Amino acid sequence: MRDFLIKLSKIERRYIYLALFLALTLPLIFPPNFPQKMSPTVKSVFEFIDTLPPGSHVLLSADYDASVLPEVDPMYRAVLKHCILRGVIPIGMTLYPQGAVLALDAFKEAEEYLGARRDTDYVFLGYQAGFQAVILGIGENIKNVFPKDYFGTPIDSIPAMRGVNNYKDIALVISFSGSSVPVTWVIYAYSKYHQKVAAAVTAVSAADFYPYIQTGQFVGMLAGMKGAAEYEYAVRKIMKDEGIEKLPPAKAVKGMDANSIGHLLIMLFIIIGNLGYFAAKRRK
Amino acid sequence: MLQRRIPLVIVFITGVLMSIQYFIPHPVSQSAYNIALTWFRGVASMAYAIAVISFVRHHSRRLKQPQNSFYSAVALAAFLFMCIVGFGFGIGEGTIFAKMYLNVQVPLQATTFSLLAFYMASAAYRAFRVKGLEATLLLITAFIVMFGVTTIGNYIPFIPKLTEWLMAVPNLASKRGILIGVGLGMISTSLKIILGIERNWLGG
């Protein structure tokens, strides 16, 4: 038994890769459909948007790139649809050049599934350079930072932007990110202009952001694929309740099923590795 | 003089002015602040030039090396192609530029980062050992949080609450201790840069 454990703990890495690949693939092909339960930090963001009066504005900053796509992109798509469903006007923008086309694709999806109309139901401003200067600039006058939207339309002539001058006219800013950009929003938008900020972040940064929730610097937080799945599930439920037949893909919900099995496997890996380690130690 | 003193003077003047304006809510300081933000965005929008110059220079040099020439030619050709389709045919939805981004850059970048999953699994198997109190604490917390973040954790009654408590109390305390230290470090580094004590950013 001891020899077997020692041998097992020294297994070739390719078998580990194969086991992981299967653990993540099989639940996607044969979905176990695990239950979804909204965590408190996600609930805060969801309820904030859900209770906004129609016609309010929410700034959705796509501060992410393809390296964090499966976690953050479903969050962006779900929150965006939630806004449209509740009559809240999402203003899309990004502090990352790469976020521009990714966010644009998300708005396209909202057009396809919810019939959202550009410049009436949503606005897409695109990218602007200089993190701090952009965030601070919006606090003074959004038109100075974005004189035109992504498509070259002057901001003044966009109906959905009527009456929006600075943070006073924006109910919430959500920074979707795989890095510390949400904290940059806190430093320059919350601390200077008292703007309400929420974070939608990768799981890697989630643990670091808990202190900002307790201080109230973040209204709430969507953390990793789990946060994305919880929000996606809730938005799909609203769509079903409203009788919308064609639903968008549930990438995060399905992905979380696979992720859960993957986590069980990694726990098993750690246990086997340690059993082998102790078996070898005893032999010595 | 030109090489070191001028940048140090620029950083000192702009740094002091921007720090002071925060405490003086006067129309003059407010307009200086607005001008500074406009200039900042303007200068930042041209900073990418450094990346392009470095990219072109690096790969042009490698074109002369037989073992690298093909790959560098691929990089340069891809760069030129994106510039031609972007500047020539626009960047809106459905353009070749957007399609190249979504179907070439996105899968390449996303897949490169996805390789980390394999390495992490392998590392957890080989290196995550229970040696001493610290490692044991780390492992126990990691196991609870791993259960908590999966949807399977929802089947076990106490796991979601315990995970939330771990994240919102002891984890928060540890992260806040580090965060306050980081904050103090950031402020002192900013001050040192403005006062010219920290000069590493000037390079060699």
Place this chain on the structure above:
Amino acid sequence: MHISTDPWVWVAAILTLAIFTFLYKDNPLFKFAEHLFVGVATGYGLVIIYFNAFKPNLYQPLFVEHNLLYIIPFFFGILYFSAAIPKFSYMMRWPIALLLGIGSGLSIPLSFQTYIVEHTKSTILRFPYPNAALFINALILFIGVLTVLIYFYFSYPHKGAIGTISRIGIIFIMIGFGASFGYTVMARFSLLVGRIQFLLGQWLGIHTVM
């Protein structure tokens, strides 16, 4: 199951598989994909920054609206190009100095407010507490923050009472690292799940995956 007939999906699928070949070992296909990525990404950045940032921030106000106030940032911006001429490349530091100066100056008071004031305020014990559980949590938080800060205070030797306190600090730090590790596993797996969903769903057309 119906395999995609969209050539763009095929391009994305082949490139995805090309990157995965690195798991076996480094090879020419991976290197090709890697260099393609670098080229496309640099070109993408240049075009987006030109249309979204340079044009509205400098070109439009200076060359179309003739607002002379924009000459200064344009002058500083031009200096970035000195990077291409080794003899004058030191001038590249001037625009960097401008951004660094403005950035540092703006950040000092706001960082102090964000990192120090708010977080200290939310750590201090404030009586009375509505119930014992809240008090215990606040006490653990207070002790945790204090001991972690002392652990990172290296100007005094960690012996005696300070040694004991910093030992408590390590316990909190390890719990924090464990929590980060637990979450990091999800982050890494999610990236791979995303690629598998693409290959099985969009490319091979297995509808259950999305």
